[in-house]
Amino acid sequence: MTLSETTLLALMRELDDPERLEQPLHYDRAEIGLAFDGLIRRLEADFEAPCESERDSQDSSEYGRIHVPAEATICGTRIVVCVSKFGSLAEVCADNPGAYLGTEEAREEGVLDMADLATVEQALAELGYVSVPEELLESDYEGPSALEPFATRPTWWTRFFGTIW
Numbered sequence: 001m002t003l004s005e006t007t008l009l010a011l012m013r014e015l016d017d018p019e020r021l022e023q024p025l026h027y028d029r030a031e032i033g034l035a036f037d038g039l040i041r042r043l044e045a046d047f048e049a050p051c052e053s054e055r056d057s058q059d060s061s062e063y064g065r066i067h068v069p070a071e072a073t074i075c076g077t078r079i080v081v082c083v084s085k086f087g088s089l090a091e092v093c094a095d096n097p098g099a100y101l102g103t104e105e106a107r108e109e110g111v112l113d114m115a116d117l118a119t120v121e122q123a124l125a126e127l128g129y130v131s132v133p134e135e136l137l138e139s140d141y142e143g144p145s146a147l148e149p150f151a152t153r154p155t156w157w158t159r160f161f162g163t164i165w
Contacts, residue, residue, distance in 0.1 A: 002121075008132050012156055015087045016143040021159075022061055023085040029056075032063050035127065036083055040066055042123045043081070047072040047116075061085055062161040068120070074113035077106075079120060083129070084160040090129040091137055091161060092120050102135035137161065 003011070017024060036055060043051050049072035055064030061084055068079040082091040091097065094106035106112035124131045137157035141147055147154035151162065 003130065005136055008130070008136060011087065011130065012089070012132070012160065013143055015089070016145055016159060018143075018145040021145060021147075022059065024087070027085055032083075032085065035088070035129075036064055036066075039081070039083070039123065039127055039129070042127060043068055043120065046119050046123055057163075060161070060163045061159065068116075073116050075111050075116070077111040079112070079116060081120060081124070082161050086160050088129045089160050090124050090131050091134055091157070092117065092124070092131060093134050097134065097157065097161070098138075100134075101138070102133060104135070132156075132160075 015024065033055070036053070040051055040053055043066055047068050049069050051069065052067045053064055057064060063083045063085045065083070066081045068081070070076050070078040073079055077094050080093050080096055082093070082097060084090070092103060094100055094103065094112040100106040100109065100111070103112055103117055107114060121131055137160070138155050141154035141156050141159050143159060145159060147158055151158045
């Protein structure tokens with residue numbers, strides 16, 4: 001199920017705690033790690049390829065990233081799935097966050113196939129993640145946290161996936 005932009009913004013505002021920039025109050029690293037491992041296994045099965053991952057990003061509100069290798073995708077461009085420490089928020093992008101203005105531009109450029117995107121989005125939804133489009137994450141941040149010392153133009157991506165220290 002795809003959530004509307006209004007619903008996603010409301011969710012991000014709800015998760016935004018200005019007292020806890022790096023992780024939420026009841027953050028359970030072990031639980032997040034188990035869910036992340038499950039997502040890795042699912043993507044490896046769906047794409048029939050081993051996926052590299054990074055986790056426990058220091059000084060960041062991002063938990064980790066999973067890289068679906070380029071050779072496993074229809075267009076030959078890797079897919080990166082970023083997972084936040086907040087509310088199981090996730091982002092899907094072609095190549096790297098910020099490489100394109102979003103999945104729509106990546107599709108138009110011929111580097112992201114909609115079937116591959118649908119495969120990742122389905123895995124995220126079935127495993128309890130909330131996928132937030134890169135286009136929305138790159139919009140101006142309008143929440144209560146003081147992010148200006150960490151970014152000249154704070155975005156929702158800065159808040160939930162970026163380095164904040």
